Amino acid sequence: MSNKENPYIPHMAKVEDTWYETHGERAIKTFRVVFEDEEVKESWEHLPGQCAMIGVLGVGESMISISSSPTEGKFLRFSVMRMGKVTQALHQLEPGDSMTVRGPYGNNFPLEEWKGKKILTIGGGIGQAPLRPIVEYVRANINDYQDLTVIYGARTTNDLCFKQELEDLRECQEVSSCHLSIDIEEEGWSHFVGFVPTLLMEVNPSPENTIAITCGPPIMIKFVLENLKKLGFEDEQIYTTLENRMKCGIGKCGRCNAGPLYVCKDGPVFNYATLKQVPEAFA
């Protein structure tokens, strides 16, 4: 059964590797999966910013952002926080198990358009998952971009995702810079302590020829947007990615709209100039 004829039929994907990014009740687990069908594996194409419906037969599906960049290889990565019924079931999966995947859905970050510019990502908590493919994509094509700056924070060190990768990124200072933060002081933490919007002001990036992309909790996004404006960023230079409850992923089931915009089709990536016109987007 091909998913071209019936977009609701998922593909099976084998879990190759899993690890925990964070622990606790709302742990975040990362899955690296490959499609079991060779044809699907070869023909699948996605771009940074797109999402997929992943799930477990007998339980259901959730829309999750693809946290790997196509530049990394013929696999997909998903970082999933254990929150509800479906993510609970996904967390049970171990290497060798299968999950269902359909998609990719939505639009993407216009990375082609951004060539020659400085890229600034500002993430909070699990919000780094959709930003990670940008970081990986720009790193793989670093000569096409002027600079890469990553600002990322979480409540505590235990809530930080992709720790090792971000530490590694700090090492190669010639191409990029990476600034990490936690909200509350912890022993052994040598980086910034405070909220992400405050760290943004500390880093003080120049808006000149820069694109800023932010994702995180709504409250963080609100203050990041305010601070970006203070730093002199124009609306057109700011992007974010939204999430809403979704069922179909293809603009039929109705629920993911923010005003006239369907997050599954018109988004999830939105320019701030567009989003500003849609009050429900910040509800």
Added chain:
Amino acid sequence: MSEKVLQKANWSSFVQALADARELWFPVKDGPIYKFAPYSGDVDAGLEEYAYSSVPPKAVVLPQTETMFLYQVGDKEISLPEEKKEKVVLGARPCDARAMDIVDRVFQWDEDDPYYLENRNKTAVIGLACNEPFVNCFCTSLDGSPGSTQGLDVLMVDLGDKYYLRSVTDKGSRILGDAESALEDASGEGSQAEEIIKEAEGKIKRSIDTEGIREKLEEGWEAPLWDEVSRACLGCGACTFLCPTCHCFDIQDEVEGFDGRRCRMWDSCMFGEYTLHTSGHNPRPSRKERTRNRISHKYRYYVEKFDKIACVGCGRCITSCPVNIDILDILSRVKEEL
């Protein structure tokens, strides 16, 4: 196009001929209301007392619950449900057929929805013109008419002792062909039917001038009117479940033993859970936002995408609301106050 006449004396054989050729859906009395159900063989069932169906015939093409695929738990094989049957709907009101035309666009928007389109392509609709419009009808405000043929395959008009039938599509001509033995050729009944329709248009009491509503809905997003018009709302969802253009659905897995199926079912933007995130965050947290979404979807969002209002003026949401929320009152206030 073919024009036929059905003598009411031949009603039973007409219905039987349709039912022999296809799965026949028919307005059936269920307690105090009419709803569409597969024809049970009761050939005496006529349309004499039927005014309109409280539940629209959308269920024929978008079942209230529909199996999308089947599987065995623990297995990776997915199988599709049985192919859908060829169907004919007898006695749909013209507004309900126009509604199908509106919903068709959503299910073909960029990506085809195979379940809906298979059903839709295999369904023929015989519409019954409204000689006596219902109290809350306002189809004429939305480019409709008691005799509109949009979305229909055959238009049927009650002429007293007989029906006049006119095919609108090739599918309609084939349907009339199936029931040929019960029909006679028309001779001038067409103009009589036109007159009845024209007269019926004059009997429609309610109306709204839709000019400018789209723009006002955009400008008046934060207006206090939304608090006021939604205050009485119970969140029961009747307005959406019974709306012929409402098509939103949920998708759920159902498991019994090892037999699993993924199915979809009607859902409603008037329910809090519809938009509730797992985190507890809800972008439409109260009935105010949900009411605004219901009206805005029909009179603004859909219009922006498909250049057409997603309401046919059937009046069901008015008639069925337990607290008398009236979409025409809301729309007039939108026009006056925003």
